[in-house]
Amino acid sequence: MVPIYLVYFGYLFLSGGFFLCMGVIFKDLELVIFLDWEFFSMNSLMFSYSLLLDYVSLLFLGCVLLISSMVILYSYIYMEADYNSDRFVYLVILFVLSMVALIISPNMISILLGWDGLGLVSYCLVVYFQNFNSYNAGMLTVLTNRMGDVAILICISFMLGYGSWHFIYYASEGVFYEWGVLFLISLAAFTSSAQLPFSSWLPAAMAAPTPVSALVHSSTLVTAGVYLLIRFEGQVSGLGWSFLLWLSLLTATMSGIGANFEYDLSKVIALSTLSQLGLMMGVLFLGGPVLAFFHLLTHAFFSALLFLCAGLVIHLMGDSQDIRYMGATVHSIPMTCACFCISNLSLCGVPFLSGFYSKDSILEFASFSCGSEFLCVLLFYLSVGLTVSYSFRLVYYCITDFTGLGSCHSFSEGGVMASSMFFLCFVSVSGGSILCWVLLPWSGVVCLPFMLKVSPICIFILGMLMSYFFLAVGYTYSLGGVFIKGYMGSMWFIPYLSTILLYPSSFYLSSGALNCLDTGWSESLISKSPYSLIVLVSKIRGFVGVSVAFLFLYFLFVFVLFLI
DSSP: OOOHHHHHHHHHHHHHHHHHHHHHHHHHHTOOEEEEEEEEEETTEEEEEEEEESHHHHHHHHHHHHHHHHHHHHHHHHTTTOTTHHHHHHHHHHHHHHHHHHHTOOBHHHHHHHHHHHHHHHHHHHTSSOSHHHHHHHHHHHHHHHHHHHHHHHHHHHGGGGTOSBGGGGOSTTOOOOHHHHHHHHHHHHHHTTOTTSTTHHHHGGGSOHHHHHHHTTTSHHHHHHHHHHHTHHHHHHHTOHHHHHHHHHHHHHHHHHHHHOOBHHHHHHHHHHHHHHHHHHHHHTTOHHHHHHHHHHHHHHHHHHHHHHHHHHHHTTTOOBGGGOOOGGGTOHHHHHHHHHHHHHHHTOTTSHHHHHHHHHHHHHHHHSTTOHHHHHHHHHHHHHHHHHHHHHHHHHTSSOOOOOOOOOOOOOHHHHHHHHHHHHHHHHHHHHHHHHHOOOOOOOOOOHHHHHHHHHHHHHHHHHHHHHHHHOOOOSHHHHHHHHHHHTTTTHHHHHHTTTHHHHHHHHHHHIIIIISOHHIIIIITHHHHHHHHHHHHHHHHOHHHHHHHHHHHHHHHHHHO
């Protein structure tokens, strides 16, 4: 009997290849197909489901299915010791189907179904390892994404006045929604893609198994917000909301700085995903949806490869994720380390890997579009330089002969796991050039001054020097150095602001609402008043004595008689 993992791998791999080929054909022929499937009707009541098939949805759908097939093939060995491995693959399939429903939907209600499916199944996957940290991370993830669900629900109610929930009907140039609808869509996208101030849930979601992290942080949950804004780009960019651009750039900068101070391997990769999401959002609000979509596709492949390689490294080090205890893994798992280095170099944008084509185009577009906004261009280049810095820092700690004297367990590179990584490695090398021919077929030249033209290479070299400086000099352990390290390494204290300051106040508010509203205001104010008075008098008596307590009761009695 063929294992269920291999069955789903075959279906997803063939479907992904088919949809990628169809996306290339649709882009070449400039085809758009809008399907309205009526699956139930009775008298005048009709239920239908709409599908939108164009090159954007087909290419992204093929990308999601291919990465999902590689993740399931990888999980066949990775999760073989798990007692509930079948339940795991069913949850992954539900997660993929929710993303598929979101991608091909032109209707806001069907988008909400896929969005809700992503949030609920992601909670089940984050808490898959049943422990205290997983429960906290799952609750933070589902509550943050629930804010996006509420925003889409309110957006659906606002769109009642437009005559249809199909956003494609209003996507033509010059036709805009009200600013409230676009603000709600942007809010939903920011919560899903973990932009400021909703960034705390993405590193916390690393409590899920490594294959799930590879799927979530590359092409599904975190990219749903970017994909939604790509669909609404014509309306959002027409409003000229520059503060959304600044929030995206601050997200990319904050996560890049935090990754240089982080020692957890999985969280470093999660912060790198957050940095790339901020870069996509930034170029999207600058008016480059094609470049944002281009980087979305290229990033999905090498990010998934990075997570899969990190999972094997963590297994080798006895499930320890602290990079200070790693080192010299290249002698034990050389093929995995080679794939790890290739994915890191593609993340940095080294010519001529896949990340180079999208990042170089983004930097040139930002230099051309920002104009006199020097700080805007600086943040774009700074985020790319920080990416180079923490990528070389990871290679130094995890792969080279640096050793933190961690115990290396014997873990062989199986053929099944290696085949999934080799496929993603091939796409990380050649996928950028192929997608560049498909998405950017024109041969135009961006005319920039010489210094701006060579600045991406200069930023790459400066990022390497910055990484060497951090590794050679280290961090100071003075009071100021500890504060800066804690501030930068904790994402500007955003996790604390999202949990410590938010949860207690919410608990007190809900407790007060329960006592005053659900259990009855009369019981809270009248029935419990004598008890509260006796407790108060007892406390006063304990502090000031019996005589003062009786005096207090006397004045209280006189005051009540006066009121009567």
